Amino acid sequence: MSSPLDAETATALASTFKALGDPVRLRLLSLIAAAGGEEVCVCELTPAFDLSQPTISHHLKVLREAGLLSSERRGTWVYYRIIPEALQRLSDVLIPVGAAAT
Amino acid sequence: MSSPLDAETATALASTFKALGDPVRLRLLSLIAAAGGEEVCVCELTPAFDLSQPTISHHLKVLREAGLLSSERRGTWVYYRIIPEALQRLSDVLIPVGAAAT
Numbered sequence: 001m002s003s004p005l006d007a008e009t010a011t012a013l014a015s016t017f018k019a020l021g022d023p024v025r026l027r028l029l030s031l032i033a034a035a036g037g038e039e040v041c042v043c044e045l046t047p048a049f050d051l052s053q054p055t056i057s058h059h060l061k062v063l064r065e066a067g068l069l070s071s072e073r074r075g076t077w078v079y080y081r082i083i084p085e086a087l088q089r090l091s092d093v094l095i096p097v098g099a100a101a102t
Numbered sequence: 103m104s105s106p107l108d109a110e111t112a113t114a115l116a117s118t119f120k121a122l123g124d125p126v127r128l129r130l131l132s133l134i135a136a137a138g139g140e141e142v143c144v145c146e147l148t149p150a151f152d153l154s155q156p157t158i159s160h161h162l163k164v165l166r167e168a169g170l171l172s173s174e175r176r177g178t179w180v181y182y183r184i185i186p187e188a189l190q191r192l193s194d195v196l197i198p199v200g201a202a203a204t
Contacts, residue, residue, distance in 0.1 A: 004150075005132040010125040018123030023112040026119070030107040030195075048106075091196040093132075094189045 005093075013093060016086070019066035024049065025059045029068060032082050039072070039079040107195075115195060118188070121168035126151065127161045131170060134182050135189070141174070141181040 005013065020026055031048060032040045042060065046053050060080055063069045068087065069080045107115065122128060133150060134142045144162065148155050162182055165171045170189065171182045 003132075004136050005129050007125065007129065010128040010132070014123050014125040014128050017119050017128070021116050021120030021123045023109065023116040026112040026116050026195075027107050027109065030105075030112070034106050087196045091193040093128075094193040094196075 013090070016066045016068070016090060019062050019068065020090075022059065022062075024051065024056075025063055028056070028059055029063060029082070032069065032080050033087070035082075037082065037084070039081040041077045041079050043077050045080075115192070118168045118170065118192060121164050121170065122192075124161065124164075126153065126158075127165055130158070130161055131165060131184070134171065135184050137184075139184065139186070141183040143179045143181050145179050147182075 020029070027048070028045060031045055042053070042057060045060075046056050049056060057078070060069065060071070060078070064071050064080070068083055070083055071081075072079050122131070129150070130147060133147055144155070144159060147162075148158050151158060159180070162171065162173070162180070166173050166182070170185055172185055173183075174181050
């Protein structure tokens with residue numbers, strides 16, 4: 001965040017941050033990120049939550065549409081993988097000038 | 103994001119990310135961050151937007167309540183300053199395992 005964001009960039013970034021503004025989605029993202037770049041089956045994610053599989057799938061879809069996850073359907077299951085560049089880009093936006101300069 | 107987030111941490115983080123899920127708030131934050139740790143008067147921020155000052159003040163209040171900004175009223179105006187540690191903490195959460203390991 002070294003220079004002020006223009007309106008267009010801010011709109012795109014805001015929709016991505018909005019996708020992160022939900023505890024279930026943050027936990028899903030962290031579970032997938034913890035796989036260290038490997039793909040994770042939705043069937044491995046659902047047991048961590050007291051939620052139905054359609055609800056989990058909905059949250060994963062929001063994260064995918066925000067460009068944070070890629071997905072691949074194989075047989076019965078969908079497999080998700082982190083898009084590290086997208087997370088890195090968001091992370092970079094948050095580093096304030098002061099901290100980045102040190 | 104080196105280990106999965108617990109539910110409590112995810113809830114706290116999600117509310118902060120939610121505060122960032124708005125283009126006006128992101129632009130306000132980036133304008134204040136661009137001051138490099140210096141405080142910025144609300145009177146300097148309002149002209150950058152086609153919005154009323156109460157609207158801008160509302161968005162600044164959301165950012166302050168999310169722990170991203172500190173504020174101080176002096177005379178007529180309120181002055182805002184970035185809390186770099188809060189942004190750094192959010193930024194750290196987003197660095198996926200793969201990227202952090204390189």
